[in-house]
Amino acid sequence: MPLEPLLPLFHRLDREHFEARLGALADPPLSLRWSDGRMTRTAGLYRRGPGLCEIVLSRPLLVPLPREALLSTLCHEMIHAWVDRVQGVRESHGPGFRACLERINASQEGFRVSVRHRYPLPQRPAAWLARCPGCGTAVPCRRRRAGVACRSCCERHNGGIWDARFTLRFEPSPEGTVG
Numbered sequence: 001m002p003l004e005p006l007l008p009l010f011h012r013l014d015r016e017h018f019e020a021r022l023g024a025l026a027d028p029p030l031s032l033r034w035s036d037g038r039m040t041r042t043a044g045l046y047r048r049g050p051g052l053c054e055i056v057l058s059r060p061l062l063v064p065l066p067r068e069a070l071l072s073t074l075c076h077e078m079i080h081a082w083v084d085r086v087q088g089v090r091e092s093h094g095p096g097f098r099a100c101l102e103r104i105n106a107s108q109e110g111f112r113v114s115v116r117h118r119y120p121l122p123q124r125p126a127a128w129l130a131r132c133p134g135c136g137t138a139v140p141c142r143r144r145r146a147g148v149a150c151r152s153c154c155e156r157h158n159g160g161i162w163d164a165r166f167t168l169r170f171e172p173s174p175e176g177t178v179g
Helices: 006-017 068-085 096-109 151-158
Strands: 033-035 044-049 052-057 127-132 138-141 169-172
Touching: 006 068, 006 096, 033 127, 052 068, 068 096, 068 151
Parallel strands: 033 052
Antiparallel strands: 044 052, 127 138, 127 169
């Protein structure tokens, strides 16, 4: 499924719910973009720093979902920008954010903005196999961890106490990419 252009959605939501003030922000202007594919734990984010003000939306999370999820997430992040840049209040999901959220939800029925999203997380293949030198059992893992031992072998051969003989050895998984 191709990425939907964000700018037309942004401008529509800006006109409908934010008095077209977010698109007019300057110094720095509010920028908008899809993530590069690594943002897999949050649907979107608003961030501001020296010379930076942007909304980033998660390509891996939002592209497979219905359009309402995209609109809800974009609007959620736009509320953060509104509260921060227009109202001049530094808060996360405080009273200013919640009042704007409730106003938007009451004014339309196309999508629902919420404080927290519960979108399904994409499954990533394991990058590593953690193999026990004692029993040979291999378990898929996303990252390597130092000093981890096979629980079964430690229980069976050392009374449940950690034993260096059973420290897991990590090898690249044939199904994942190590990075």
